[in-house]
Every structure is written in structure tokens, then in C-alpha cells.
Amino acid sequence: MQAVLEAESFCDIVREHARLQGSTTAFTYGDETISFAELNEGSNRVAHGLEALGVKKGERVSFLGKNHPLYFEALLGAAKIGAVMTPVNWRLAAPEVAYILADCEARVVFVGEGFADVLTKVRPDTPLVEQVIGIDAPDHAGTDYRTWRDGFPAIPVSANVGLDDDALQLYTSGTTGRPKGAVMTNRSILSSRNAADQDEMRKWQEPKEGDVTLLAMPCFHISGTGTGIGTMVAGTNSIVLPEYDPTKALDLIENYNISKIFLVPAAIQILLNHPRISEVDFSRLQYITYGASPIPLELMKQAMEVLGCGFVQMYGMTETSGTIVALDPEDHKPEGSPKMRSVGTPMPGVELKIIDQDGNELPVGTVGEIATRSSKNMSRYWNKPEATTETIDEDGWLRTGDAGYLDDDGYLYIHDRVKDMIISGGENVYPAEVENALYAHPKIADVAVIGIPSEKWGEEVKACVVLKAGEALSEAEIIAHAREHIAGYKCPKSVDFIEALPRNPSGKILRRELRAPYWEGKDRAVN
Missing domain, CATH: 2.30.38.10 (Luciferase; Domain 3)
Known part of the structure; x- marks a missing residue:
């Protein structure tokens, strides 16, 4: 796969796969399959379509919806003219969606089924959005993606796109309460997924003919988009799930001979607790890669015993385009070992x-x-x-x-x-963002948000609330108020009512004092 070494963008690699193995399936979605040749031609049409809408190199386009292979086609189409795909977390509340669309200055938004109403709600706050295109979205009465795309030629576009040009923008939660757009270039993406560096690749990274990957993590995360780009670079098939569903995941593992999956620990636990788990044949499953939060040793032992495949722990972040450190299968010992407390080597x-x-x-x-x-x-x-x-x-x-x-x-x-971030079910939650939402309640005088251990989610959000004098407020009322302003996964799962928050002489909240009772007896302060 020498072409990868010479690539100036990940689009070049898809073009090469289309030339060398055009009939090979790139994505599977329900009964629909998209070959590399179809993916390349479809993304050419998208590129011409975006140019016709006036989208220029360096500008952002957005996607709001659940996982769909046509998202990757649109991503490729944008990248072919040097535009930058910016997927939006569909779990966010409308004000949060509006902020991201306004911040990235997207003029074109692709919307998936079930999210047209959200876009309608936020349009007054996103005046730059000029065109909305529905991807398999019957609830969207405007432009249909397939009809729009097929109105343009499948011939290659002529654009000067290089390794250091922006290619993808993913939003991360911000310590100040506002998310930040992390900008990845073609170079950073290819550095994380370059299938040509065979001599340096670890065994579990090596692409093999016939590999089938289950893409179950959300594409608004690097885990989802990164997996899809990775299989495009490798020239292999991704089975795309709109969102993680353990029942569907088990069916696909059986019916499509899934060989690789990336999951967060909470998703692994949900899979192991499924009533059908003992009936499924996992013999074709080679590797489960996991990350975003640590995994309890007992859960790891159970997963190794039941699933019988190799496990790879990954450590990275959106700002590093994904994985930078990994714990190889050889370091996963059923009896446990000191190295299993680590996240591996660079x-x-x-x-x-x-x-x-x-x-x-x-x-x-x-x-x-x-x-x-x-x-x-x-x-x-x-x-x-x-x-x-x-x-x-x-x-x-x-x-x-x-x-x-x-x-x-x-x-x-x-x-x-070092920061106060909470990781709950693989989702990043910053206390400041939750606190800003809770402060808006007229009965709350002061509030601090912390992460506490959770068997199911790794960590969960707890709010420590000081009420104004003479006011009364229930835990349920506080949680309901939060849901009006922020995504459900960010909302507190529980509330402690206290008389005053502990602060240092300069007034900074001492979160460690609030967290300490919940983490007592644990040898690390992340779960």
C-alpha cells in the first residue's frame, strides 16, 4: 500500500482503493453497501455540489445526526475541496448545538433522521447557515441528500489540498463551559492511521484482507470518525450502527463475522450483561480496542473469558487525533499484572x-x-x-x-x-459547563460539580448545591432544570445539599475535598 506514503490527504487513499479494489465494500448499513468505487464517485459529486453552494477551502460544513455511511461520503466530499467537516454531538441540548454551528461558521449543514426539529429550533441563533441537506431524513422537508448529490458529476475535482490543510474539526467540552473546536489536519489524521508503516505497526493494527469492523461509537467523537477513517485507509469494511445497541451489536458480530470493534468500557459491560451473550459465537472476533476511561480489572477478566479475543487499551484524546498510547493484548493477563494498571506504551x-x-x-x-x-x-x-x-x-x-x-x-x-474533567460512559463532562447551567436557577446560591465512582458509567456527575436563604428545592427539580440547558449525559445523577462550599483563601473551590469521601480506599482518583 505504497500509495498511502505518498498521500497528501486521506482522500488520496480512498481514490487509490477505488482504483485498485473498487468493488470491495467500504461501508455496510443495514441492507445497503457502499463500495470504494461508489464512495469515491459519490464524494466527487458532493465536492462539486459544495463548490456549487459556494463552499471554499478552509470553510466548515456540519453534520447533525446519528452514525451513517453517507456522513463519511460527505466528509470525503468536503475534504476533496479542502473544506472541513464538523460533526455536532446529537445528544446536546439545542442551545449547545446552536453554539457549535455558530462558532464553526458552517453555511451548509447535513442533517440526519430525527434532527430536523432541532435545526429548526436553532436557526434563529445560526444566521450563517444557508443550506440544510437531509440524509435519509423524512422529517426534513428541504433538500434530499441523494437527489442533491446525484445532480452533480462524478468526475474528480481539481483542488490543491495538502498534508497541513485542515481536514476535520471535533468539539471538546471546555473548562470554561464552552466547547472548543480541535482542528485536525490531513497530516495528523494520516499519522494516526497510516497503513503503510508496516514495519512500525503493532500486530493488532495490521489490516488484513476480509477484516470487518463494527463502527458503534458516535461519529461526533474521534472514536467514531477515527474508526471510519481508519477502515477507509486500511481498505476494509465498516459495519455502521446508528448508535450503540448491544442487541444489534451481537447480531452483527454473528451475521457479518465482525473481526474488530472499538468500545468504551461502559459499552463492554452492557454487552457482557446482555441475556444473549452466552449464545453468541465470538470465534471470528480478533480484537476489541477500548478507551476513553479505565476499565475495572474484574470486568476485564470477565470480558477476556467470555469474548475470547485480544484486547487493546487505547489512550488518547481528540487533540491528539486519537490514540497515542496502547496496551497490547500480550500485556492483558487474565490473572492480572501491574502492567494492566497502565495504559501501555507510546x-x-x-x-x-x-x-x-x-x-x-x-x-x-x-x-x-x-x-x-x-x-x-x-x-x-x-x-x-x-x-x-x-x-x-x-x-x-x-x-x-x-x-x-x-x-x-x-x-x-x-x-x-489535572483538570476537573469527568468521564462518564466515555463522554467528557466539565464541571464548569454543568455549574453554569445550574447557576441559572434562581434558588441556587452556589454550586460545585464533581465526578464520583459509578459501576456502570465509570464516573457519574454529582452536584453539591448551596440554596439561597429560605429557599427549598428538590434533587429532581435541579436535575430537570439542568436538562433544559445541557445534554442529558452532562446532568447530575445526584445532588448533595450543603451549607457552604469549601474554598481556599483566594476563593477557589476545593473540589478534592468534596470528592474525597467518594474516592476513599481507591488507589487512583479516576474510575
Whole structure:
């Protein structure tokens, strides 16, 4: 697959697969299949269509909907003219959707089934949106994607797109309550998924003829879009689920001989608890890759016993275009081992170091902030130069916001978080975002949000609330209020009513004091 080494964008690789193995299936969705030749031609039509709408290189287009193979066709079409796909988390509340569409300045939005009403609701707050195109969306009365696409030629577009051009923009939760758009280039995407570096690839990374990947994680995350781009680069088939459904996942594993899956630990647990789990034949399943949060050792042992495949733990973030550290199957021991407490060793080309608050490198075994440098790193935060400078220094080192340490063998251990982020079911939640929503309630005087351990989700959101004098408010009322302003997964699962929040002399909330009782007895402060 020498063509990958010479590629200037991931679009070049799809073109090459279309030339060499055009009839090979790229995506499967229900009864529908899309070959690499069809994917290439369809994305050519999209590229011409976007140009006809006036979309130019460097501009953003958006997608609001559940997973769909035509999302990847639209992503490719945009990338072929140097435009940048910006998928929006469909689980967000309308004000959050409006913010992202306005922030990325998208003039064209692709909408999936079930989300036309959301777009209608936010249109007054998104004046830049000029065109909405429905992908298999009967609830959308405007332009139909397939009809629109097929009105343009399938011939290649003529555009100058290079490795350092923007290619994808994914939004991450922000410490100040506003999400930030992490901008990935063709270089960072290909560095994470370059199938040509065979000599450096780990065995579980190697693409094999006949590989079938289950794409079950959401495409508004790097886990979903990254999986789809990865299989396009590898030239293999992705079976696309609109959203994670354990019953459908088990059916697809049986019926399509699924060989690879990426899941978050909560999804693995849900799969193992399914009543059909003992009836399913997993013999064709080669690897389950997992990440976004740690996995309990007992759950890992159960998964290894029941599923019988290789497991790979991945550590990375949107800002690193996905995985930068991995714990190989060989390090997963059923009886457990110290290395299983780690997230593994750096991927090829990835540098790691542990630093103190001033950026000084710390010795082996010392806990500090994890910093990384590689071509996988994002180029910047969209329209946020100060946030970019705070995250990436002049030498290209990116601060992850996670606290950890390295051992003598180069294995990375996650100890805590430098930032206050909560990871619940693989979703990032920043306390400030939740607190801003709760502060809007007229009866709340003060509030702090923390993450506490959860058997099902890894962590869950808890609000510590101080009510105004003489006011009364129930836990249910607070949670209901939050749901009006933010996505359901960000809302508190429980509320503690307290008289005052603990603060230091400068007034900063001491979250560790609030968290401490819930994490007592645990050897790390992430679950």
C-alpha cells in the first residue's frame, strides 16, 4: 500500500482503493453497501455540489445526526475541496448545538433522521447557515441528500489540498463551559492511521484482507470518525450502527463475522450483561480496542473469558487525533499484572514526558501532567489562540490535562486529572459547563460539580448545591432544570445539599475535598 506514503490527504487513499479494489465494500448499513468505487464517485459529486453552494477551502460544513455511511461520503466530499467537516454531538441540548454551528461558521449543514426539529429550533441563533441537506431524513422537508448529490458529476475535482490543510474539526467540552473546536489536519489524521508503516505497526493494527469492523461509537467523537477513517485507509469494511445497541451489536458480530470493534468500557459491560451473550459465537472476533476511561480489572477478566479475543487499551484524546498510547493484548493477563494498571506504551512516533506545573520534566515514577509531542497532535483550537497557546508550547508539546507517571519500561499510568474533567460512559463532562447551567436557577446560591465512582458509567456527575436563604428545592427539580440547558449525559445523577462550599483563601473551590469521601480506599482518583 505504497500509495498511502505518498498521500497528501486521506482522500488520496480512498481514490487509490477505488482504483485498485473498487468493488470491495467500504461501508455496510443495514441492507445497503457502499463500495470504494461508489464512495469515491459519490464524494466527487458532493465536492462539486459544495463548490456549487459556494463552499471554499478552509470553510466548515456540519453534520447533525446519528452514525451513517453517507456522513463519511460527505466528509470525503468536503475534504476533496479542502473544506472541513464538523460533526455536532446529537445528544446536546439545542442551545449547545446552536453554539457549535455558530462558532464553526458552517453555511451548509447535513442533517440526519430525527434532527430536523432541532435545526429548526436553532436557526434563529445560526444566521450563517444557508443550506440544510437531509440524509435519509423524512422529517426534513428541504433538500434530499441523494437527489442533491446525484445532480452533480462524478468526475474528480481539481483542488490543491495538502498534508497541513485542515481536514476535520471535533468539539471538546471546555473548562470554561464552552466547547472548543480541535482542528485536525490531513497530516495528523494520516499519522494516526497510516497503513503503510508496516514495519512500525503493532500486530493488532495490521489490516488484513476480509477484516470487518463494527463502527458503534458516535461519529461526533474521534472514536467514531477515527474508526471510519481508519477502515477507509486500511481498505476494509465498516459495519455502521446508528448508535450503540448491544442487541444489534451481537447480531452483527454473528451475521457479518465482525473481526474488530472499538468500545468504551461502559459499552463492554452492557454487552457482557446482555441475556444473549452466552449464545453468541465470538470465534471470528480478533480484537476489541477500548478507551476513553479505565476499565475495572474484574470486568476485564470477565470480558477476556467470555469474548475470547485480544484486547487493546487505547489512550488518547481528540487533540491528539486519537490514540497515542496502547496496551497490547500480550500485556492483558487474565490473572492480572501491574502492567494492566497502565495504559501501555507510546505508539510509533509519539513522545511522552511527565512535567510539573512550570513545564519541567519529572523523573520516572513521579506523578505530574502528561505531555505529548507527535505529528498526531491537532494544529490548534478553532479561533482560540490563547487556549491553543496554553495547550501546545513553542516546541510542539501538548499538555493533556491528565496526571500520571512513567515506569522504567516506558509504560504510562494514569493517576488523576489535572483538570476537573469527568468521564462518564466515555463522554467528557466539565464541571464548569454543568455549574453554569445550574447557576441559572434562581434558588441556587452556589454550586460545585464533581465526578464520583459509578459501576456502570465509570464516573457519574454529582452536584453539591448551596440554596439561597429560605429557599427549598428538590434533587429532581435541579436535575430537570439542568436538562433544559445541557445534554442529558452532562446532568447530575445526584445532588448533595450543603451549607457552604469549601474554598481556599483566594476563593477557589476545593473540589478534592468534596470528592474525597467518594474516592476513599481507591488507589487512583479516576474510575
